[in-house]
Amino acid sequence: MTMVVMSPPLSTLQLTARFSPFLALTSNQKLVFSNGCLQLSHKTWRHSMFVNAKPVVKDRVLSFNGKGALTGIPDNVVVTPWSNSSIFLGATSLGSDSRHVFKLGHIKDARLLSLFRFKVWWMIPRVGNSASDIPIETQMLLVEAREEHDESTSYIVFLPVLDGVFRSSLQGNLANELQVCVESGDPDVVATESLKAVFVNYGDHPFDLMKESMKILEKHTGTFAMPGMLDWFGWCTWDAFYHDVSPQGIKAGLKSLSEGGTPPRFLIIDDGWQDTTNEFQKEGEPYVEGSQFGARLMSIEENNKFRWTSEPVSNTPSRLKELVSDLKKTFGLKYVYVWHALMGYWGGLHPDAPGTKKYNPTLKFPVQSPGNLSHMRDGSMDAMEEYGVGVIDPAKISEFYDDLHTYLVSQDVDGVKVDVQNILETVAYGSGGRISLTRRFQQSLEKSIAKNFQDNSIICCMGQSTDSIYQYDNMSSNFLGSVMPNIPLKDSKQSAITRVSDDYYPNNPTTQTLHIAAVAYNSILFGEVVIPDWDMFYSRHNAAEFHSVARAVGGCGVYVSDKPGQHDFKILQRLVLPNGSVLRAKYPGRPSRDCLFCDPVMDGRSLLKIWNLNKFTGVLGVFNCQGAGSWPCKDSTIQREASPEISGMVSPLDIEYLEEVAGKSWTGDCAVFSFNSGSLSRLPKQEQFEVTLKTLHCNVFTVSPIKVYNYRIQFAPIGLLDMYNSGGAIEAIEVSSSLAITIKGRGAGRFGAYSHLKPRFCSVNSKEEGFLYTPDDCLLTINIPSGTSSWELTVSY
Numbered sequence: 001m002t003m004v005v006m007s008p009p010l011s012t013l014q015l016t017a018r019f020s021p022f023l024a025l026t027s028n029q030k031l032v033f034s035n036g037c038l039q040l041s042h043k044t045w046r047h048s049m050f051v052n053a054k055p056v057v058k059d060r061v062l063s064f065n066g067k068g069a070l071t072g073i074p075d076n077v078v079v080t081p082w083s084n085s086s087i088f089l090g091a092t093s094l095g096s097d098s099r100h101v102f103k104l105g106h107i108k109d110a111r112l113l114s115l116f117r118f119k120v121w122w123m124i125p126r127v128g129n130s131a132s133d134i135p136i137e138t139q140m141l142l143v144e145a146r147e148e149h150d151e152s153t154s155y156i157v158f159l160p161v162l163d164g165v166f167r168s169s170l171q172g173n174l175a176n177e178l179q180v181c182v183e184s185g186d187p188d189v190v191a192t193e194s195l196k197a198v199f200v201n202y203g204d205h206p207f208d209l210m211k212e213s214m215k216i217l218e219k220h221t222g223t224f225a226m227p228g229m230l231d232w233f234g235w236c237t238w239d240a241f242y243h244d245v246s247p248q249g250i251k252a253g254l255k256s257l258s259e260g261g262t263p264p265r266f267l268i269i270d271d272g273w274q275d276t277t278n279e280f281q282k283e284g285e286p287y288v289e290g291s292q293f294g295a296r297l298m299s300i301e302e303n304n305k306f307r308w309t310s311e312p313v314s315n316t317p318s319r320l321k322e323l324v325s326d327l328k329k330t331f332g333l334k335y336v337y338v339w340h341a342l343m344g345y346w347g348g349l350h351p352d353a354p355g356t357k358k359y360n361p362t363l364k365f366p367v368q369s370p371g372n373l374s375h376m377r378d379g380s381m382d383a384m385e386e387y388g389v390g391v392i393d394p395a396k397i398s399e400f401y402d403d404l405h406t407y408l409v410s411q412d413v414d415g416v417k418v419d420v421q422n423i424l425e426t427v428a429y430g431s432g433g434r435i436s437l438t439r440r441f442q443q444s445l446e447k448s449i450a451k452n453f454q455d456n457s458i459i460c461c462m463g464q465s466t467d468s469i470y471q472y473d474n475m476s477s478n479f480l481g482s483v484m485p486n487i488p489l490k491d492s493k494q495s496a497i498t499r500v501s502d503d504y505y506p507n508n509p510t511t512q513t514l515h516i517a518a519v520a521y522n523s524i525l526f527g528e529v530v531i532p533d534w535d536m537f538y539s540r541h542n543a544a545e546f547h548s549v550a551r552a553v554g555g556c557g558v559y560v561s562d563k564p565g566q567h568d569f570k571i572l573q574r575l576v577l578p579n580g581s582v583l584r585a586k587y588p589g590r591p592s593r594d595c596l597f598c599d600p601v602m603d604g605r606s607l608l609k610i611w612n613l614n615k616f617t618g619v620l621g622v623f624n625c626q627g628a629g630s631w632p633c634k635d636s637t638i639q640r641e642a643s644p645e646i647s648g649m650v651s652p653l654d655i656e657y658l659e660e661v662a663g664k665s666w667t668g669d670c671a672v673f674s675f676n677s678g679s680l681s682r683l684p685k686q687e688q689f690e691v692t693l694k695t696l697h698c699n700v701f702t703v704s705p706i707k708v709y710n711y712r713i714q715f716a717p718i719g720l721l722d723m724y725n726s727g728g729a730i731e732a733i734e735v736s737s738s739l740a741i742t743i744k745g746r747g748a749g750r751f752g753a754y755s756h757l758k759p760r761f762c763s764v765n766s767k768e769e770g771f772l773y774t775p776d777d778c779l780l781t782i783n784i785p786s787g788t789s790s791w792e793l794t795v796s797y
Helices: 206-217 238-244 247-259 320-331 379-387 394-410 434-452 477-483 509-526 544-554
Strands: 012-015 031-034 037-041 055-058 061-064 067-070 077-081 086-097 099-106 112-117 123-128 138-145 154-160 166-172 177-183 191-203 234-236 266-269 274-277 296-302 335-341 362-364 389-391 415-419 458-460 497-499 531-533 608-613 618-623 645-650 666-674 680-684 689-694 698-709 713-720 730-736 740-746 749-755 761-764 767-769 771-774 779-784 790-796
Touching: 055 077, 067 099, 067 138, 067 154, 067 191, 077 099, 077 191, 086 099, 086 177, 099 191, 112 166, 112 509, 123 509, 138 509, 154 166, 154 206, 166 191, 166 434, 177 191, 191 206, 206 509, 234 238, 234 247, 238 247, 247 266, 247 320, 296 394, 320 335, 394 434, 434 458, 509 531, 509 544, 509 608, 509 618, 544 608, 544 618, 544 698, 618 645, 618 689, 666 713, 666 749, 680 749, 689 698, 698 749, 713 730, 713 740, 740 749, 749 790, 761 779, 767 779, 779 790
Parallel strands: 234 266, 266 335, 335 415, 415 458, 458 497, 497 531
Antiparallel strands: 012 037, 031 037, 055 061, 061 067, 077 086, 086 191, 099 177, 112 123, 112 138, 138 154, 138 166, 154 191, 166 177, 274 296, 362 389, 608 618, 618 698, 645 689, 666 680, 666 698, 698 713, 713 749, 730 740, 740 790, 749 779, 761 767, 761 790, 771 779
């Protein structure tokens, strides 16, 4: 029998272990195992009504529905029942400390997926078969629960959460023991126990399981407003210019993209516009690698490149506002964002500058946790550890953000990209710990965003830690009342968009496939909390189509960072409509169910499949990520030998929730359109077909449920055939009693649909148009004239 505890302590009635061969616990029960005896609290205990479905503890084994999750649970482990299928795990210690590592039990011979921080800013996935495969700093653990001779598959998710002012992460050891690391980030903030460090939940559908788990942990889902820039094509200045961004360069980039027929409608002016100083890089001296991360902010205003200082300079604006207003007028921009770090700049604020002194910055030197130091060093963090960070006084942080954002609004700026967010965990010593400091900064940031910007206009970056993940949520008052009693809740969630991968590195060929795979897997967790951002990319690059298709199925914003004149408009025009809008899918793009426990980067055999939905179709991207790079932080970076081509099976059922778009009249069959071949096939939903791809090659399939209309017409819209996400163009479908189907949508080009009958005629916006029909595959093609932004297409039989 294992120990089960709930805090605070209550008077107990002692029972011997012979009382029951096992225990199934309800949320009202609290049990303590001590000195060989089981103690039951004074609250009423009754026999479980969910012995076969609820969490059960028996002989030191935690199981769900008869399927083991943990074995050999130590005596100091705490189990708190929560919902019908979930519990919290925690543990107690004899000593008080700011950091504890507790053993929770063993995991062996089970397929598992870990999402872990491989450096202080970012997460990547890792698959394995036992607890020894679980890396330090794991922030989500998904375990496949399958018993021998049982064909059904279930899933158990372990989510390390925030317990008071302590933050948790998971890790495994060589003895196949799952451990939880609980830390405050401040040597002065100590505890002897963490009773609710890990949330554990069970279900038979992995994506439903994640959704329901987050619903339990948060009060509201989807409470943030959707930033308008998500549905428009964008351009970011970073990889185009890096720190050498200038008004002239920005105009050149916008001009060349617009002239090619893919006009950006939102712009990110990245790092390089601010008023900073770098005392570690002297003018005229050799470049000091990493010194840029020691630079500090001098004021909240723009630097000299973006304003006149004395004598006017040709083509240089007098203020930032003049530039932004001119860009919007000249190029039709709807949104202009600018970059800034959470602490103002990489090295924080200059302590003595007239423009920043009022915020009481203090020079602090970052201290990383042992978990971070066990993985990959990061050059920017190394530099900040050497040069220090001018940390804004927490009592002044609201004033700083409000001053900065008020000024930006006065300059006609619409939003911000806020970077370097995880810096807080490294400078939290002496400030009450990482959770308290993070919450204070994020509340101040979001309050300022809500006050100053009209459209929830913030992109968060370099913040992939549970410190931030669970700060985004409005957790239930019941949960927070017992877990975070001293931390006030924020009123609403403003941070809708968050980067969920390391940077896009155009000059590193070994990171292209890793980037796509990391975003897809990280979105399993982040996609339930925020809208994952996939970062920028180059449209003219050997991996450009790979990245483009990923964005098309990612349900994310789409923006490039091309140098002026360096564009591939053939690729861009498959993503961007002539008016600058994009065909964004409904959900975060995530791996298909059969990819969850595979390594699509290094196992030498697996393709990566990423699924999504539109209003009336499903979409599936298939990628060969093998043979082009290796995951960091592995004992061996040698890949299993991958052949030049990899084959895998694809099915309409790879797309989750397809029934959402299928409706009642679904025949059970699907029309499947292959973008690469332009071919259309009819398949039963459970049918599989083989796909073969070379390394760094991909394909995208539009899957449209075939429905029966007016009892005789079998029809399935595909969408714009020359767009990667064809079905994203379809806005509505209406059926009349006169044997006519009307499809409303947007964008010009070839519209395609499956129709088992040849139509009599077709019209676009009430004007009859010619069509092509091939009876062999039942593909109906109608041309939507160039210049048409929205349309009603009627197919008459």
